[in-house]
Amino acid sequence: MTMENVLPVISRQQAAESEATVDIDRLVARARAGSKPAFEALYRENASRIHAVCLRLAGDRNIAEECVQETFITAWQKLDGFRGESAFSSWLYRIAVNTVMGWFRKQGRRDRHIRPVEEGEWERFEGETSDTGIGMDLEAAISRLPEGARTVFVLHDVEGHRHDEIAELTGIAVGTSKAQLHRARRLLRERLEQ
Amino acid sequence: MNCETFNDRLDDWLDDELKATDARALQVHAAECPACHAQMTIARRLQREAFALPMTNEPARDLWPEIAARLEPRGMQGNRKWLHALAASVAVVAVFAGGMLASRVLLQGDADIAPRLVERSQQTELPSLADARRILPASYVELIDAAAPANASGTEQALLRNLLLVNLAIRDIETAMSEDPANADLRELLTGLYAQENRILAQAERMRAARPAPVRTTI
Amino acid sequence: MNIARNNLIFAITFVSALVGGTPLAGERIDQTLDVPAAGTVSIENLAGSVTVSVWDRNAIRVEGELDDRVERLEFENDGSFTRIKVIYPHQRGGDVDGTHLDITVPAASRLEIDGVSSEVDVHGVTGRVRVDTISGDISADGAASEYALESISGNIRLQGTGDDARIKAATISGDIRLGNAQGELEVSSVSGNVQVSDSAFTRIEAANTSGDIDITGKFADGGTFRFKSISGDVTLRFVEAPSGIFDITTFSGGIDNDFGPEPQRTGKYAPGMELKFREGDAETSFRVNTLSGDISLQKE
Numbered sequence: 001m002t003m004e005n006v007l008p009v010i011s012r013q014q015a016a017e018s019e020a021t022v023d024i025d026r027l028v029a030r031a032r033a034g035s036k037p038a039f040e041a042l043y044r045e046n047a048s049r050i051h052a053v054c055l056r057l058a059g060d061r062n063i064a065e066e067c068v069q070e071t072f073i074t075a076w077q078k079l080d081g082f083r084g085e086s087a088f089s090s091w092l093y094r095i096a097v098n099t100v101m102g103w104f105r106k107q108g109r110r111d112r113h114i115r116p117v118e119e120g121e122w123e124r125f126e127g128e129t130s131d132t133g134i135g136m137d138l139e140a141a142i143s144r145l146p147e148g149a150r151t152v153f154v155l156h157d158v159e160g161h162r163h164d165e166i167a168e169l170t171g172i173a174v175g176t177s178k179a180q181l182h183r184a185r186r187l188l189r190e191r192l193e194q
Numbered sequence: 195m196n197c198e199t200f201n202d203r204l205d206d207w208l209d210d211e212l213k214a215t216d217a218r219a220l221q222v223h224a225a226e227c228p229a230c231h232a233q234m235t236i237a238r239r240l241q242r243e244a245f246a247l248p249m250t251n252e253p254a255r256d257l258w259p260e261i262a263a264r265l266e267p268r269g270m271q272g273n274r275k276w277l278h279a280l281a282a283s284v285a286v287v288a289v290f291a292g293g294m295l296a297s298r299v300l301l302q303g304d305a306d307i308a309p310r311l312v313e314r315s316q317q318t319e320l321p322s323l324a325d326a327r328r329i330l331p332a333s334y335v336e337l338i339d340a341a342a343p344a345n346a347s348g349t350e351q352a353l354l355r356n357l358l359l360v361n362l363a364i365r366d367i368e369t370a371m372s373e374d375p376a377n378a379d380l381r382e383l384l385t386g387l388y389a390q391e392n393r394i395l396a397q398a399e400r401m402r403a404a405r406p407a408p409v410r411t412t413i
Numbered sequence: 414m415n416i417a418r419n420n421l422i423f424a425i426t427f428v429s430a431l432v433g434g435t436p437l438a439g440e441r442i443d444q445t446l447d448v449p450a451a452g453t454v455s456i457e458n459l460a461g462s463v464t465v466s467v468w469d470r471n472a473i474r475v476e477g478e479l480d481d482r483v484e485r486l487e488f489e490n491d492g493s494f495t496r497i498k499v500i501y502p503h504q505r506g507g508d509v510d511g512t513h514l515d516i517t518v519p520a521a522s523r524l525e526i527d528g529v530s531s532e533v534d535v536h537g538v539t540g541r542v543r544v545d546t547i548s549g550d551i552s553a554d555g556a557a558s559e560y561a562l563e564s565i566s567g568n569i570r571l572q573g574t575g576d577d578a579r580i581k582a583a584t585i586s587g588d589i590r591l592g593n594a595q596g597e598l599e600v601s602s603v604s605g606n607v608q609v610s611d612s613a614f615t616r617i618e619a620a621n622t623s624g625d626i627d628i629t630g631k632f633a634d635g636g637t638f639r640f641k642s643i644s645g646d647v648t649l650r651f652v653e654a655p656s657g658i659f660d661i662t663t664f665s666g667g668i669d670n671d672f673g674p675e676p677q678r679t680g681k682y683a684p685g686m687e688l689k690f691r692e693g694d695a696e697t698s699f700r701v702n703t704l705s706g707d708i709s710l711q712k713e
Contacts, residue, residue, distance in 0.1 A: 026361075026391075029331045033358070035365035036262060037372045043258055048250035055251055065257060072261050084332040138243055157244040182205045189236050320586075320604055320623070342547075349548050352566040352586045356603045356622075363622055363643045367704060370664060374683075379662045379702050386620050386641050390603055394585060397565060401547065 024088055032079045043072055046089055050096045056154045057100040059143035067103055071096040097155070097169050104147060141191050145184055152177050153184035195223040200230045208241055321362065326354035330361070334395070341401035353398055360391045439510075440479040444488055447472050451521040451540055452493035459501060459529045461511025467520040467537040467555075473497075477514035486512075532567075539575060550587075568605070577615070582607075588624075600626075606645075614638070621645045625706075629713070632657070634695040641702050648709040649701070655712065656693025662686070663703045670710040 024045070030038035050071055055064035074095050075082075082091055142150060142158075151170060155161045156177075161169065163177045172180070200223050206212050207220050224231045327335055334357060342350035367384045371377060448454075450471050456463055461480060475488050475497055487498040499512045511531065518524070521540045526533050528546035535542050535552070541559040544551045550567045553560065556575040560582070568587045571594060574580060578596035582589050588605045591598070594612040601620040606627070613631035620641045629650040632638055634657075640647045646666075655672055665684040668676035673692055679685035688708075701708050 025331045025333055029329065029334065029361055030365050030368065032331075033329050033362055033365045034267060035368050036265060037368035038365070039265070040258055040262070040372075043261065047257065048252050051253045052249060052251035056247075061254065065253060065255075068253060069257055069261050069264070073264050076265050080328070138240075138247065142244075153244070157241060158247050160245065185205060185208075185237065185240065188240055189233070192236050192240060349565055352548075356585045359604060360622055363704070367643075370704075380664065380704075382702055383641060383643060383664075383704055387622070387643070390601070390620070390622060393583070393601075394603070397585070 025084070028079070028082065028084075028088055031076070032082075039072075039076060042088065046092050049089065050092060053093065053096050053154075053159070054100055056139070056142060056158060057097065057151055058103070059145070059147075059150055063100075063103065067096065067099045070099045070103070074099060094169065101151075101170050138188075141188055145187060148172075148176075149180045149184035149187065152180040153188070156181050157185070195219045197223075197227060197230055200224070200227070201233065204233060204237055208237055320355045321358040323351050323355055326358040330354065330358055337395065337402060338398050341398040341405070343405070349401075353394060357391065357394050360387055360394065363387055364391070439481060440483075441477070442479065442486060443474070443476045445472050445474040446488065446490050446495065448490055448495050448519065449493045450519050451523065452495060452519070453523045453525065454516075454518055455494070455496045455498070455525045455527075456514070456516065457496075457498040457527045458512055458514055458531045459499060460531055461499075462513045462532040462534070462549075463516065463526055463528060464514070464534045465516045465518060465524060465526070465536065465538065467522075467539075468517050469520065471519055473519075474517040475514060476516075477512060480510050480512045483512055528567075619647075632697060632699070634697055637698045639700045639702075642706040643704045644706050645703070646707045646709070647701050647703060648711065649699070650711045650713050652713050654693065655710070656695035657697025657699055658691050659688060659699045659710070661688040661699070661701045661708055661710070663701075663706065663708055665705045666703050666707045668708045668710075671712045672710065 024042075027038045027041050027045075031042060047068065051064060051068050054067040054071065055061065058064045058067055071092065075092055078095070082088065142153065145153060152166060152172065155166045155169065156163070163174045163181075166172060166177045167174045200220060203212060203216060203220055207217055212220065224234045335354065338350055338353045338357070342353060364384065364387045367380050367387065371380045371384065374380065448471060454473065456465070473490075473495055475486075479486060479499070482501055484500045484502045487496060487500060489496055497514070497516065499514070518538070520537060522538060523541040524535060524538055524543060526535070526542075526544040528544065528549040528551075530547060531549040533544050533546060533549055533551045533553075535544065535555065537555045538553075539556045539558070542553055542555070542557045543559075543561040544553070544563070546564045546567045548566045549564065550570070551562050551564055552570045552572075553562065554572040556573065558575045558578050560571060560574060560578060560580045562569045562571065562582045563584070564587050565585045566587050567584065569582050569584060569589045571580065571582065571591045573593045574595055576595050578594065580591070580594055580596060581599045582591065583600070584602045584605045586604045587602070589600055589602060589607045591600075591609040592611050594609065594614070596614065597616040598609070598612075598614050599618045600607050600609075601618075602624045603622045604624050605621075606624045607619060607621060608625075609628040609630060611630065612628075613633065615633040615636045617628070617632075617636075617638045617640070619626050619628070619639070622643045623645050624642075625645045625648070626640055626642055627646075627648045627650075628640075629652065631652050632655075640649070659673060661668055661670075661676070662679070663686050664679075666686070668686045668688050670676065670688060673688060673690045676686045676688040679687050688710075
């Protein structure tokens, strides 16, 4: 073990390099004892991943950024409850998913950015340009799926969870999860065909 | 199989949830029906591309400053109470008589001048064993529990409490360094503390390795 | 007396508990082996005490009282390496009173003692002394050229060393006390206090976290002396006129000095103090760095 493997003001590159479990352990220990710099290092290590998850689930950059912040603030508050049963990043991931789900519940069904859609309809954002042709931006298409379908599609086809795991993460029933997945795929396939 | 059934079953097929006979039937239909074959191709492509999407996505801007601003100070109950009590009675302490008077200012909270420091009283108290068990990561506690038998005259306590002491000191220096990153003196102290932590963990590791296995073994 | 290269392995076996009978109250032993004048002696005693003295014979004598639970005592010699080991059975449960060993060795021996909870006392050795305990106190005196004394919670006391010795002493929570030491010193603790008196050094590396460092002695010209602490105080008492370059900083502690200029604040809004100056002509280098511990430079 090197002595200088964690520096308090930590660049993303250095954060990415401190992969060893013992280093994460130390950072978590210090964060639990109140060290914000240690928690910053944990943030730098996990931010891109958490942001990717939040962005895909939320379908909107502003909401995603808000959820990323909420995720880390919640994690900071709940650090006492993290005893290392899972990897820190897994624990953070669950908080992120819960955070986005919670955000939607708070916002309710009607919202400025996300409108409920009929089968086959697509949401349109301000300034959206029409498709450029054969090459579809899959990420953009996913972001335009209706909320329920998007959640399940991201967790299942992008993140690789099974339906029972999705049920546990989100509270959606397994049957509903399957239905939403099929709906999402159908919508995306129609898009791909165009 | 007809095209309608094919479409109904395509998703289950993608997720390997079809019985072998149904799966076979689906593939046979796809071989014979160009429209459905196209559907299958698109479906598989979508599945592949979705799974291949990047796991990470850098936020457009650094969110840390906003997060940091919203983090409430954490810390041990005992430590905070003690510091507050000290702050209530002593704002500026004149340390030395007969010679240079050095004033030491007790700081607390997230004052933007300087970080909260573990101030030394007459005799610094070691953190309690309860706090050590609570705050140190589970892997540290497990290592030391495995290394020091319960009857080893307080060794387990000494290891855990000192390990937390070192980690709290690391926290305090990291806090100080976050506001003065170029401070080489602090960095020197921090390096020393990492060495101290390593020493404690290495000792525990050696002790654990030297203990007889808990399960009865035949030699 | 010449020692053959491959001595007989000389194992002494004691059965401490008779089957179906009351355990013996502690076997007494007294054995002597011929050994070279400056061989290595390895001593392992989990619990109890180890006392080492010297004589001018080329032999090692082991006397003592074995704990009830001891399986056997190993006392064997192979050329210049001698091992003395108290062996307990694997399924060892409950408290151990401990075995008390009195060992006499040639003065020039190089000792390696593993004590766990044993108290270790070493007198008069001139070769090398290495002691490792977990909770046992360590006490050494003599004129050895090398000391490596380490404990977790045991206290360490070293009184007298050879000239120009290399001394390492480290604890986690035990106190460390050195007197009449000469040479190079590496000392560290986490929460124990370090106190050195009547000593003369050419080099010191001292580190502590919450314990104090208190050193009274002579600091040789041209030497390097570094002291680090977090919240413990650092006090240097100069027996001779101090001379050299001083670099003293504390992040939030105080500095008090009998010589040199007045300490300065490190910054307008910073709580720290610093003191950097030259005294006299020597190329000696003094560096003291604490977080919140107070620093004191005193002239005796």
